[in-house]
Amino acid sequence: MNATALFFVILGLPLATFLLLGISWMLGFSAGEKCIGRTIKTIYSLMFLAFLALSWMLYQDADHSIEIHLGQWFVLDHYEYPMAFQWDAVTMPFAGLTIILSGIVGSFSITYLHRDPGFLRFFLLLVLFSFGALLVFTASSLDLLIAGWELVGITSVMLISFFQYRPEPVRNALRVFATYRVADLFILVSVFLAHQWFGAADWARFREIALDAGVAGVSPAMMTIFPILIVFAASGKSAQGPFCGWLARAMEGPTPSSAIFYGAISVHAGPYLLLRAEPLIRQSPLATGLLCFIGLTTAVLNTMMQRSSSDAKTSLAYASQTQLGIIFVEISLGWHTLALIHVMGHAIVRAMQFLRSPSMLSDYHRLHSGAGGELRATGAHYDRIVPDRWQRILYCFTLFRGFHDALWDRLLIRPMFLIVRLVEKIELSPSKNKTPRRAGTSSPELPVRAKRETI
């Protein structure tokens, strides 16, 4: 098998599974748990084998980079949307993590979600997520990366609201979705600007421009604005800086999805984007400084919040954000290899911690007895270093999540709603909002049993 065929297996299997299971369900045929379980195990096994083969090819390749061209998605005159992919030293670890951890989480979830009404829904979203994440990590341009980026975002939101019969997950899913959309604006604008300013939005072009910006006709302003947009886009995906509020809300989803999304893969899409755009970011001191500042402040803030958090998953979410902040700092300092190793280690450990979180008490007791009853809480030295008064202030500060949500509400949401009300006032409407509520339209006493003959 050549590289293209192997790549087809890796990228095509999750998409084909999603379409097959999804369309058959929409038409009224639904597969049983056993069938779904076997399908999931089979496809991830095949993807893993293809991954091994492709990695072996990469190892033997002289350039240590395999280019895969699947033609053009669509062409219009001079405008082309290339289906070009890249398999290199940066892609391989991320793609490998996605395949292996999604397979493990999928296998774990077959038992974890046994007889859950959303069993099929979970696996449909898992394979769609795998497809999206692999698209992000293998795309050789920002255009194609965005397609995967958006799919990862929407599957993430759908899984946060997985337990849809509870109000909290629904509310939090909507908040996370809104945050994602705001953050995605940065990457969308950046891709259009890349086409206008640089003529293309692929990684090779970014490297060219970084090497010789003056020749390419790129102004310093362009070299500053573009990397800043990328930094904010990555911050949105990795819950850093101004977007650090959503990760704790995302813990409403089932534990396996938290493991794969917020422990392992999804949140690391931000560092991946930064590693790809790093040659351009390095050219702008402002963008580099911003990246370092965002990473550092998020790491400090979240390590404090993690210590005041009362539940296991939220605590793990803050811990994830802390590590991601450190990864951001590493990238800003140009330590790519360290950042890559950090991402790998963090993803594996965090996924394991999330998957074990339902058994945390049992694990703790086992550890406690294993240590002979001498297990002390970590961070006791803070009690000695930080004065009591400051401890109380910091505790209040972290309890309110650093007033992050309040700031967003005050600085962005309220002004936007004010504008909306203003627009409502100037709208030319003959009788807007004057429609009287019909009597009895929402009577809770009236049982509604729809009759088939009327629908």
Next chain:
Amino acid sequence: MFSDLSLPFLSSGLLLLIAGAIACAPRFQLRSPRRIALGFLGLALLLFLAAFLKIQSQDEKIYLDPLLPWLETDTVDGLPLVVFTLVAIISVCLAPRRDVRGSSLSGILLLVTGTTLVYTSAHWVTLNLGWWLTCVPFVTGMFGPSEDRKHTSIALVASALMLTIATALLHASQVASLSTISRGSLVFFLLAVVMRKGLFPLHSWTLRAFESGPLLPKSLLFNSHLGAMLVARAESSHLPDFAHQVLYGLSLLALVTALITSLRGLTEKKPRRLMGLVCISQASFILSGLLASNSAGIMGGMLHWMVVALASTGLIAVVRILEVRVIDVADPTAHLGLAVRAPRLATFFLLSGLALVGLPGTLGYCAEDLLFHGVQDHHPVMGVFLLIATALNAINLMRLYSVLFLGVLPKNVIEIPDALPRERWPLTLVVMILIAGGLFPSLPISLRNKAVKTFHLSAPDSSHHE
């Protein structure tokens, strides 16, 4: 194969639609009017498809009907006509029983006839006739009593009147084509477009039309996109320079509409109004694309036209289906949690909605990608506003989805059926077209290429954009 045939596809299709409208009239008291209407619409669809394939398979850009020379179809209106007829079939299939009784089906067929006349008109008379005909079912109340009837009728009649005045002015000045159109006539043309399309600040009637009365006929009225068709025709002809400047203003107005309606959606609570705002906002993108003066924008606008027609039909149909099952859907006071009882309807709603706002893997994504590139080339700052509008629309759509389908199921909702087979298959077709179009966008793009070239040649600054 089709080049050897010279059948009057268009006139036959129109006659079938008129015959269908008469046959479905209440006075005949048919036992199954839906099937009769579907039969007539299906035959008309085949005929329009044949006319479209005839244009595609031959070098000529225009197919002139051999029976009625005032009817023609060309590369610009061929595919929209087919898609609109398909949307009409899907709407009739999906309409709840209470919506296909009495004169409703006649009204729908009359609306399709009027729209077809506008699309296929080769003369100002047929254009005006079709435009007025689309108003008739709403003015005469063929879809039953509705609170918005007065406002909808006024807007539709005003729009038709503007068009008639514009054509009368053209006729009076003995102008044969749009290349020598006068300023006065152009103003009336634009007013006709703004009123019909529901552009800011005249978008309120569309919103009000969504809010009350029968939804599916409103969906067809909305998806006829006659304003966009008029603009497309104007753009594909050789307009004078001042007209291009005026049309540039129209594209800005469309962008403003897209942004303002998406912002308005943030505070809207009623599902119908919220859905209306999302649809109006997304539909405004079409004009922005068509007037972008570059091939990417025009192609994006044309593909988005198809996406809006199909996806909004799916969305609106699901909401209407839910309305007849659960009375609270009209004005919910809390989350309804209907996904527990109707998971398939929830999925159809979500997929249609996300395709409308450009989910990757659907035709909406390709359309928006082209459209944004085109608009950003044309006026970069406004292109960013378009991105903001689509982001807000996605949030609004998700809000609507969460209100209808997520949350705790109210105690009064005991048992409701999920999508019935009659509903499941058309909705699956909609979703399949959107997904297949997204996975293999080369086909829809190749079908619209000839039309884009018609535009591109006439654009004043077509060379430097690529």
